[in-house]
Amino acid sequence: MKMSKTISEAVVRRLPVYLQVLNELLSRDVQTVSSQELGMKLELNPAQIRKDLAYFGEFGRKGIGYDVTYLIEKIRQILKLDQTLNVALVGAGNLGHALCNYNTYLKDNMKITAIFDASPDKIGTTINSLTVLPMDKLKETVEQGHIRIGIITVPASEAQNVADQFVEAGIEGILNFAPAVLKSTEDVRIHYADFTTQLLSLAYYMDREGTEYE
């Protein structure tokens, strides 16, 4: 078990993917897995997987591999999935609706506990038994509800404004679905989940794959 050494973001982003595959193994009653096997499933170098995990502790057994259940537990601890994180969502449009309903998937780790919208049409309506609140209730709700993560599903033009309000309310992390680059203070982390960027970069590879002029 070692600490110090800042862990790179690339490593942290791979952990949830490891968890995905491990959960799938668990559901098939696989007891033990080697970095070799994980590497095959993830199309990742086995050494990388071992190294990633070793940042956080010695989770494997030499000559044997990793106990699936134990490793899941450990990664869940690292990602703090034992505690419930409360999440606020701003933007009760189609995507906002979809995410709220997806809610169940994350079970008790992450829970959308408040929904906001600027539009009077939306305010007061109910999504998944949550009432859509007006924006001026955001700060108070976030503070009182111990909400630490904010999700933005508003149009790009309003995203920065919402981010500012989240920061002001003391949120610690933002997941932004709007196709916009956001500014925040240093202590608030922003992750981007805009799928249009993904789609556009995918387009680049269309037709060209394998035609790499060489």
Added chain:
Amino acid sequence: MKMSKTISEAVVRRLPVYLQVLNELLSRDVQTVSSQELGMKLELNPAQIRKDLAYFGEFGRKGIGYDVTYLIEKIRQILKLDQTLNVALVGAGNLGHALCNYNTYLKDNMKITAIFDASPDKIGTTINSLTVLPMDKLKETVEQGHIRIGIITVPASEAQNVADQFVEAGIEGILNFAPAVLKSTEDVRIHYADFTTQLLSLAYYMDREGTEYE
């Protein structure tokens, strides 16, 4: 104007983000922008931006910067946004619905032209004037409709199966929203857009930011 040199994925993924910021500048009638200014907006090193763009041509003017309109045009060409790409979506659930309605945003670059679902409840229903088709129509529809990109919004357990059918149908790129790692043949590119992974990695940074044990 130079060719050869394979362009790294990191570069390609930044292009849509550049486009985002450039479009925003255009909407504010900004004519010219320097790599310095772009760097500030994107929190990226100016040298990196210049280098990224230089892979594709000489788009700037020394001493002046980049013409916003011209650069937008060039990046759109690189990402092949001049041609319309037809997209098929499998999974007419909440997220599928949301993406279909989002459709307008992508304007004429990307167009969801077919929706599929395995569930008899969904088949035959209409989303945004498109009728949800059964899975056995996928191959034929993809081929006849010149569909080159597939979007997966089914549960994780079915994602691989859908991907296989896409590959079989000759799709060239897949955008996967299911929390699952997918296998495909080498010539089919898979991008991941599962937001749960994003959320989980965000959780890692909660409470720790700035407490980096040093």
Added chain:
DNA sequence: TAGATTGTTAATCGATTAACAATC
């Protein structure tokens, strides 16, 4: 014991950044 596989150090590879001549 022999075979397998970890954790970790060292080597490699690739991506980011700095620096600067060219030039608007």
Added chain:
DNA sequence: TAGATTGTTAATCGATTAACAATC
């Protein structure tokens, strides 16, 4: 001309991979 900023080469930094002693 002087100041600004590109495109590009060289230097740096960090992440991935290989290799191997430790050990189950």
